[in-house]
Amino acid sequence: MAYDQQLQERFYELRNTIRQQLFSHLNVEQFKAVETGAGPVLCLAGAGSGKTMAMVNRILHLYIFGPIYNARPELSHGLNQEEIELMENWLKNSEEMGTRTLSPQVMRLINMEGIQPRSILAITFTNKAAEEMQSRLEALLGEKAREIWVMTFHKACVRILRREITALGYSSDFTIYDDYDHLQVIKKAIASLNLDDKKFTPRAISSLISRYKCELKEPADVLKKALDFWQEKGVQVYELYQKELKKNNALDFDDLITLTVKLFSEHQDVLEKYQKRFLYIMVDEYQDTNHAQYRLVNLLAEKHNNIFVVGDDDQSIYSFRQADIRNILEFERDFSRATLIKLECNYRSTQRILTAANEVIKNNTGRKQKVLWTQNPEGELLIQYRAADEKDEARFIGEKIFELGDKGSSYQDCAVLIRTNAQSRALEERFMKTGIPYRIFGGQKFYERMEIKDIMGYLKLLVNPSDSVSLRRIINVPRRGIGEATIQKIEGFAVEQGLSLYEAVDKYTEIDKSSKALKEAAGFVRFMEKIKEEAKDISITALTEKILTETGYIEGLTKDNTIESQSRLENLKEFLTVTNDYDEKTSEPSMSDFLSQICLVSDLDSYEDEQNTVTIMTMHMAKGLEFSNIFIGGLEEGIFPHSRSLMDDELEEERRLCYVALTRAKERIYLIYAKQRNLFGRRSYNLPSRFLEEIPLGLWEEYKRVSTFFETSYEANATSSKGTALMLDYVLGDKVEHKKWGQGVIVGTSGQGEEIELQVAFPGMGIKTVLARYAPLQKVQ
DNA sequence: ATCTTACCGATTTTT
DNA sequence: TCGGTAAGAT
Numbered sequence: 001m002a003y004d005q006q007l008q009e010r011f012y013e014l015r016n017t018i019r020q021q022l023f024s025h026l027n028v029e030q031f032k033a034v035e036t037g038a039g040p041v042l043c044l045a046g047a048g049s050g051k052t053m054a055m056v057n058r059i060l061h062l063y064i065f066g067p068i069y070n071a072r073p074e075l076s077h078g079l080n081q082e083e084i085e086l087m088e089n090w091l092k093n094s095e096e097m098g099t100r101t102l103s104p105q106v107m108r109l110i111n112m113e114g115i116q117p118r119s120i121l122a123i124t125f126t127n128k129a130a131e132e133m134q135s136r137l138e139a140l141l142g143e144k145a146r147e148i149w150v151m152t153f154h155k156a157c158v159r160i161l162r163r164e165i166t167a168l169g170y171s172s173d174f175t176i177y178d179d180y181d182h183l184q185v186i187k188k189a190i191a192s193l194n195l196d197d198k199k200f201t202p203r204a205i206s207s208l209i210s211r212y213k214c215e216l217k218e219p220a221d222v223l224k225k226a227l228d229f230w231q232e233k234g235v236q237v238y239e240l241y242q243k244e245l246k247k248n249n250a251l252d253f254d255d256l257i258t259l260t261v262k263l264f265s266e267h268q269d270v271l272e273k274y275q276k277r278f279l280y281i282m283v284d285e286y287q288d289t290n291h292a293q294y295r296l297v298n299l300l301a302e303k304h305n306n307i308f309v310v311g312d313d314d315q316s317i318y319s320f321r322q323a324d325i326r327n328i329l330e331f332e333r334d335f336s337r338a339t340l341i342k343l344e345c346n347y348r349s350t351q352r353i354l355t356a357a358n359e360v361i362k363n364n365t366g367r368k369q370k371v372l373w374t375q376n377p378e379g380e381l382l383i384q385y386r387a388a389d390e391k392d393e394a395r396f397i398g399e400k401i402f403e404l405g406d407k408g409s410s411y412q413d414c415a416v417l418i419r420t421n422a423q424s425r426a427l428e429e430r431f432m433k434t435g436i437p438y439r440i441f442g443g444q445k446f447y448e449r450m451e452i453k454d455i456m457g458y459l460k461l462l463v464n465p466s467d468s469v470s471l472r473r474i475i476n477v478p479r480r481g482i483g484e485a486t487i488q489k490i491e492g493f494a495v496e497q498g499l500s501l502y503e504a505v506d507k508y509t510e511i512d513k514s515s516k517a518l519k520e521a522a523g524f525v526r527f528m529e530k531i532k533e534e535a536k537d538i539s540i541t542a543l544t545e546k547i548l549t550e551t552g553y554i555e556g557l558t559k560d561n562t563i564e565s566q567s568r569l570e571n572l573k574e575f576l577t578v579t580n581d582y583d584e585k586t587s588e589p590s591m592s593d594f595l596s597q598i599c600l601v602s603d604l605d606s607y608e609d610e611q612n613t614v615t616i617m618t619m620h621m622a623k624g625l626e627f628s629n630i631f632i633g634g635l636e637e638g639i640f641p642h643s644r645s646l647m648d649d650e651l652e653e654e655r656r657l658c659y660v661a662l663t664r665a666k667e668r669i670y671l672i673y674a675k676q677r678n679l680f681g682r683r684s685y686n687l688p689s690r691f692l693e694e695i696p697l698g699l700w701e702e703y704k705r706v707s708t709f710f711e712t713s714y715e716a717n718a719t720s721s722k723g724t725a726l727m728l729d730y731v732l733g734d735k736v737e738h739k740k741w742g743q744g745v746i747v748g749t750s751g752q753g754e755e756i757e758l759q760v761a762f763p764g765m766g767i768k769t770v771l772a773r774y775a776p777l778q779k780v781q
Numbered sequence: 782a783t784c785t786t787a788c789c790g791a792t793t794t795t796t
Numbered sequence: 797t798c799g800g801t802a803a804g805a806t
Contacts, residue, residue, distance in 0.1 A: 153795095155796085179796095253796050254796095321794060476782095517782085602796075645793095678797075681798080
């Protein structure tokens with residue numbers, strides 16, 4: 001055998017050993033997922049099974065070794081002994097030191113027929129997941145990683161549509177309507193069809209439209225079908241709604257997906273362009289795809305069939321947003337010869353937590369068989385607590401958080417998961433009183449705040465003058481004395497003349513100058529035109545500031561000088577830091593890009609775990625996160641499972657939600673239910689949740705509050721060990737210093753014994769109620 | 782045009 | 797209970 005051939009044999013052998021070594025930190029299943037490069041793959045990844053690890057490494061594997069791991073690509077040049085030694089040395093070194101970073105020389109040697117990063121499309125559902133994956137890819141691939149499209153469905157679609165949407169008769173400056181804007185259009189459509197808005201609620205119509213869109217059905221497709229009166233009218237609203245959106249050159253969230261599908265279906269050339277580009281497609285959280293997203297992925301993948309989807313049918317909790325669990329259950333039917341890989345080894349939770357989760361989810365039918373296991377220790381028993389009411393529930397949670405603190409947990413290791421946002425109230429009150437730092441996610445979102453929507457209305461209208469929803473929003477904000485009657489008049493004119501609302505304001509105010517309102521409206525258009533001119537030379541931040549001052553928006557809020565107006569000003573300041581960030585970090589800033597970016601983020605995207613606070617959030621929002629200690633509140637029939645799900649036969653989804661909640665925990669779980677709780681202002685008595693019964697005895701123990709006598713001494717101990725200022729007598733008028741709020745004055749006291757409450761007035765922050773026992777207060781002379 | 786009061790209705794919401 | 801919306805008063 002020739003010497004060259006021996007070298008070659010040695011080279012291939014070494015290359016494969018290096019390959020194994022590079023991924024030696026993965027388990028067998030993860031490695032299989034990583035090295036299966038070509039063809040369709042369904043990866044069922046249980047909670048905490050390291051699926052991001054698998055996805056990221058799979059991309060690395062594709063990049064270095066190409067799609068077929070045991071292929072022997074032709075060598076383009078001869079080999080010499082030195083090169084072989086280089087590889088041997090790397091291996092030796094790696095085995096000894098445990099490093100897995102390739103030197104550039106070794107990389108150059110073994111990287112043959114690897115896949116170009118720009119040919120990879122990796123789809124996630126949240127920006128957070130995308131960012132996480134992106135940064136891990138950059139750590140592995142360096143610069144090259146930026147060429148991979150790692151983004152959400154919606155972002156990818158916006159990118160494609162900005163380039164191609166003219167083929168569908170929209171302009172590429174289209175506006176994205178968020179949920180709120182979308183409801184405005186629906187309301188208008190309902191009104192113009194003279195429908196009874198008691199029967200046709202915007203919410204119901206919205207979900208009807210969304211359902212049709214996700215099924216890729218246009219109004220015309222549905223109209224022929226047999227429909228009852230309500231549905232028939234609903235479709236008419238849908239038709240009108242869609243026309244209005246197009247007139248406004250606006251897309252709603254669903255449109256981003258469905259119009260991309262439409263584009264690909266109707267324009268073969270465009271589809272082929274993207275098929276050619278994206279040779280390898282990966283989809284995260286596949287169980288959450290709806291039909292439109294499923295079509296989109298299939299269209300892109302059907303040419304090369306290199307599609308890798310990861311998901312967990314047991315974590316499908318978004319069916320109310322049209323996520324279709326069948327997409328995952330029937331993947332193997334859709335793609336013949338699909339490889340099935342199950343990741344069942346969990347790296348997150350204790351065995352006991354996993355057993356509890358497995359036992360609960362076992363009660364669901366029609367799922368892919370999957371049992372999580374772990375090498376982690378057995379762990380502590382789950383704790384169950386029967387609270388007297390929601391206040392007692394909050395108190396229990398607060399106390400346990402303090403106790404965990406003594407055991408070495410920080411606040412950020414604790415999360416309270418709830419079913420509905422309304423449950424956060426009692427918790428917030430208690431945490432506030434006892435000085436537990438917390439963050440609540442959910443409820444009013446930053447970009448949905450009035451002042452933010454107002455300023456965005458101005459910006460949107462500048463980019464897209466056809467956007468009549470934004471125009472309507474801001475034409476009288478701040479007050480210009482332009483009311484509904486004036487707008488109606490102009491709107492009539494617009495319809496008559498076939499103009500956009502903005503053009504109509506401009507033209508009509510030239511003809512009719514009869515009222516003060518119309519003069520103001522003319523001034524508004526002049527202002528917008530002036531700003532549009534000036535916008536050309538200044539940054540988005542400068543432009544935003546200009547609008548806020550020149551309209552008198554800031555001035556109005558400053559004059560109000562209420563707590564509310566102050567917080568609005570704060571929010572606007574915050575918005576300006578967002579624009580500033582964008583101005584600085586973007587190479588080619590553009591307003592429409594900025595606006596779509598903002599539309600597509602959620603508050604959770606800004607979640608930073610560096611902050612040492614307890615997290616309160618819904619179980620839905622907690623998906624994908626993990627905490628050492630999880631408290632699940634409101635485990636009562638009617639709350640969780642939610643009463644609505646009991647009626648609508650959606651118990652299995654609730655159970656999946658419970659599974660998601662349980663599998664967030666690394667070490668401890670506290671399960672709390674209350675005998676009674678205030679619900680909608682009335683007291684209600686609920687049975688303990690069925691999910692509690694589904695966790696077998698032996699996995700949990702009940703926490704029982706000891707008798708009053710012991711309770712008192714117990715609490716006194718807890719207090720003294722904390723060293724709070726309990727023993728100090730507070731007197732009205734005393735000056736105190738609070739850790740977070742600074743100096744304040746005691747303006748009231750109430751309660752007795754352990755539960756003495758103080759009302760403290762903090763300048764500029766109003767009056768706060770705190771529990772003397774817990775609050776980080778100190779008397780000031 | 783805008784402020785005030787009475788009513789209704791009330792999950793979850795990656796984008 | 798609270799918050800958002802729709803009709804009535806100024």
